[in-house]
Amino acid sequence: MSDKFDVIVIGGGPGGYVAAIRAAQLGLKTAVIEKYQGKEGKTAMGGTCLNVGCIPSKALLDSSYKFHEAHESFKVHGISTGEVAMDVPTMVSRKDQIVKNLTGGVGALIKANGVTLFEGHGKLLAGKQVEVTGLDGNIQVLAAENVILASGSTPVNIPPAPVDQDVIVDSTGALDFQSVPGKLGVIGAGVIGLELGSVWARLGSEVTVIEAMDKFLPAADEQIAKEALKALTKQGLKILMGARLTGSEVSNGQVTVSYTDANGEQKATFDKLIVAVGRRPVTADLLAADTEVNLDERGFIYVDDYCATSVPGVYAIGDVVRGPMLAHKASEEGVMVAERIAGHKAQMNYDLIPSVIYTHPEIAWVGKSEQVLKAEGVEVNVGTFPFAASGRAMAANDTAGLVKVVADAKTDRVLGVHVMGPSAAELVQQGAIAMEFGTSAEDLGMMVFSHPTLSEALHEAALAVNGHAIHIANRKKR
Numbered sequence: 001m002s003d004k005f006d007v008i009v010i011g012g013g014p015g016g017y018v019a020a021i022r023a024a025q026l027g028l029k030t031a032v033i034e035k036y037q038g039k040e041g042k043t044a045m046g047g048t049c050l051n052v053g054c055i056p057s058k059a060l061l062d063s064s065y066k067f068h069e070a071h072e073s074f075k076v077h078g079i080s081t082g083e084v085a086m087d088v089p090t091m092v093s094r095k096d097q098i099v100k101n102l103t104g105g106v107g108a109l110i111k112a113n114g115v116t117l118f119e120g121h122g123k124l125l126a127g128k129q130v131e132v133t134g135l136d137g138n139i140q141v142l143a144a145e146n147v148i149l150a151s152g153s154t155p156v157n158i159p160p161a162p163v164d165q166d167v168i169v170d171s172t173g174a175l176d177f178q179s180v181p182g183k184l185g186v187i188g189a190g191v192i193g194l195e196l197g198s199v200w201a202r203l204g205s206e207v208t209v210i211e212a213m214d215k216f217l218p219a220a221d222e223q224i225a226k227e228a229l230k231a232l233t234k235q236g237l238k239i240l241m242g243a244r245l246t247g248s249e250v251s252n253g254q255v256t257v258s259y260t261d262a263n264g265e266q267k268a269t270f271d272k273l274i275v276a277v278g279r280r281p282v283t284a285d286l287l288a289a290d291t292e293v294n295l296d297e298r299g300f301i302y303v304d305d306y307c308a309t310s311v312p313g314v315y316a317i318g319d320v321v322r323g324p325m326l327a328h329k330a331s332e333e334g335v336m337v338a339e340r341i342a343g344h345k346a347q348m349n350y351d352l353i354p355s356v357i358y359t360h361p362e363i364a365w366v367g368k369s370e371q372v373l374k375a376e377g378v379e380v381n382v383g384t385f386p387f388a389a390s391g392r393a394m395a396a397n398d399t400a401g402l403v404k405v406v407a408d409a410k411t412d413r414v415l416g417v418h419v420m421g422p423s424a425a426e427l428v429q430q431g432a433i434a435m436e437f438g439t440s441a442e443d444l445g446m447m448v449f450s451h452p453t454l455s456e457a458l459h460e461a462a463l464a465v466n467g468h469a470i471h472i473a474n475r476k477k478r
């Protein structure tokens, strides 16, 4: 046995690297184990989020939105451009450079905080020992007082559309197309399907999204989901609901998919097909048989509210445990666990984890939807404000969508903030901060918001909860 650590973290994604940095800050002797090899053939920190998830997809979303604006919207402002063209390899290599900078930055932070990096595969053994299989195949065993499992998730594969990363790709392959597919199929109208579908639609692909469920974005507030479906359809995304994929056949560089919908058997042919039907936790070769760490019935590592597993001193965080598969949820769990190991009484508010879909307009929310609250028997007051009535949104030529604030009818406490529109993610975060402090709609209404800002739409929606909005006619007058 070569070394003993206070904390060993398996996995260097947004859960693991944040946990490791926080543990080191708290004076704990910490190691992190990471095996992912980036495009340069070097160990890259940051997990799915930095390497093949949140960050690269946002790089492509931003590039493609700029192209779309130059192509479609500049003329409204009086700007003429001549022919606008997109060089896809340049767009993709810009994305790669951002990934390289960020993963390198995290590597530097790990070092600066005195965390020891082991490059290779980590596996928990009994007795809080951790086996590391190095990239060269050499095996060493480390000992720890505490182990944090942060092995993340991987895309779900489905038998009717086996991924070959050429014609049929998953979310990773879809970040590296070297040209714009003429016809693009997407399986799954979830977060990834809509974000990546948007990227390629903006660049000119004819995009068809095949979604098995009948209800669009079931986790979102119904009013927001309805508006979002309208907006995305207007942008040219063909979204087929209640359509279940049954098979696919690749030939001559194209793929023909079969699916069933309300009208029976259908077929469609695409140049590329993105499979985005969810992600599953990574636990393969993570736990030796005698560790006594339990999994739940869905294959996630079973943890309590504080991310403690069934084995004292062993914790698990992020996508490998229950809850939404979101980088910010993983990071906060990492901080909580590191602090608890250091003896602090840290906890995390699982009720206020914001969700964002980075389409344009963005779709974001925090707290509960009007429908969920009503189903729970909570009486609510609702205030909405459309961006069409916002001076700032008009100035930006970006007026689709609305802000919706849902408050308890008895106490006026804000229970949900739901936004579709420009900077929805940032506006929802303002709601999240206020909700964390138990805000009422009246409190938000009494605050001074800068003019002219998009944030005023949140102010007005909060005022509208009690019939006091100034810049729209109130549904409810008091």
Ligand SMILES: NC(=O)c1ccc[n+]([C@@H]2O[C@H](COP(=O)([O-])OP(=O)(O)OC[C@H]3O[C@@H](n4cnc5c(N)ncnc54)[C@H](O)[C@@H]3O)[C@@H](O)[C@H]2O)c1
Pocket (backbone or CB within 6 Å): 054, 158, 187, 188, 189, 190, 191, 192, 193, 195, 210, 211, 212, 213, 243, 244, 245, 276, 277, 278, 279, 324, 325, 326, 355, 356, 357, 358
């Ligand atoms: N912006 C973000 O926060 C962000 C971005 C990307 C990914 N993520 C996370 O990554 C995870 C995975 O994302 P995702 O979009 O793959 O999953 P998802 O669960 O959001 O959506 C998958 C969709 O595929 C549909 N589906 C499943 N099987 C199907 C089939 N056979 N035919 C047709 N449709 C089918 C499902 O009904 C669902 O609507 C999510 O948990 C998400 O939160 C988050």
